[in-house]
Amino acid sequence: MKKLFGVIGDPIAHSMSPVMHNSAFAALGVDGYYHPFHIKPDDLADAIKGMKAIGVEGFNVTIPHKTAIIPLLDKVDPLAKAIGAVNTVVRENHQWVGYNTDGLGYVRALREEYPGTLEDQHVLVIGAGGAARAIFYTLASEGVKRITIANRTPEKAKVMVENCPYLVEGTVLSLTEAEETLGTYDVIIQTTSIGMAPQTEEIPIALHSLKSMAFVSDIIYNPLETKLLKEAKKQGAYTQNGLKMFVYQGALAFEKWTGFFPDVQKMEKIVLQQLGGKTC
Numbered sequence: 001m002k003k004l005f006g007v008i009g010d011p012i013a014h015s016m017s018p019v020m021h022n023s024a025f026a027a028l029g030v031d032g033y034y035h036p037f038h039i040k041p042d043d044l045a046d047a048i049k050g051m052k053a054i055g056v057e058g059f060n061v062t063i064p065h066k067t068a069i070i071p072l073l074d075k076v077d078p079l080a081k082a083i084g085a086v087n088t089v090v091r092e093n094h095q096w097v098g099y100n101t102d103g104l105g106y107v108r109a110l111r112e113e114y115p116g117t118l119e120d121q122h123v124l125v126i127g128a129g130g131a132a133r134a135i136f137y138t139l140a141s142e143g144v145k146r147i148t149i150a151n152r153t154p155e156k157a158k159v160m161v162e163n164c165p166y167l168v169e170g171t172v173l174s175l176t177e178a179e180e181t182l183g184t185y186d187v188i189i190q191t192t193s194i195g196m197a198p199q200t201e202e203i204p205i206a207l208h209s210l211k212s213m214a215f216v217s218d219i220i221y222n223p224l225e226t227k228l229l230k231e232a233k234k235q236g237a238y239t240q241n242g243l244k245m246f247v248y249q250g251a252l253a254f255e256k257w258t259g260f261f262p263d264v265q266k267m268e269k270i271v272l273q274q275l276g277g278k279t280c
Ligand code: NAP
Pocket: 102, 126, 127, 128, 129, 130, 131, 132, 151, 152, 153, 156, 191, 192, 193, 194, 196, 204, 219, 220, 221, 242, 243, 245, 246, 247, 249
């Protein structure tokens, strides 16, 4: 019988995950099917119980359920617990176990393209929302020591740094202070929703004086090149968009469910094709 997987969210129609995972099942000859489930917040608890009852093997979790799902699971992995968000749920011995592959997916994508050793670099993370927390804690857990966080609401960034369970020199700045100190960062990671379609002309901070050879990464992938990345490219920086992060978080979830690590290049191609007609 086909093994059933899926993603829960509200809204969910836009999700690229079904096509990405279903193509990986086909490529690996796994008899599985991945379905998008539109679940409203009030129905979350019933949905989690129902999915267990009908034999779902595992699922992804997206906005707005990543935090609300935690008390509804049987177990939560320590990194996901520290981040305070779950994006992947696996059925293990009839129990729902929650993981977070967003941060791991991001760092894997970054390491693949960063032309150096990350651990000694000075990193600026712009934003202090769910994705920023996943990335910040994962970088810290992998030994990156100097991480500055800049956010519109610096208090949120302070809480994020204070609650980090890993050893890290975390500094908090306003967005203006980040602009003023821009020349000191080797890696700049943009995690806010600023610049995402349809607001493609917005930019979270002005890029006046990037360090030469700086690496600027934006986790947005719609559009594939945000205004921030365009400006960074003009100044000669290395740039990376959020597509690889999306693909790697999915690939890591797929591996947890099936034991197989899928072909990420093929997955990336499929998502890129899907995005083709609607990058703006
Ligand atoms: P979130 O938890 O809602 O956090 C949003 C962040 O953006 C906060 O830091 C918020 O600042 C900031 N922000 C929002 N509007 C702003 C504005 N007008 N001016 C300044 N700052 C603003 O969202 P999230 O889940 O972290 O997602 C953030 C982005 O990452 C989204 O675009 C999402 O699509 C993308 N994402 C990509 C991937 C991927 O796989 N590539 C994965 C996850 C998320 P305050 O704290 O001041 O409100």
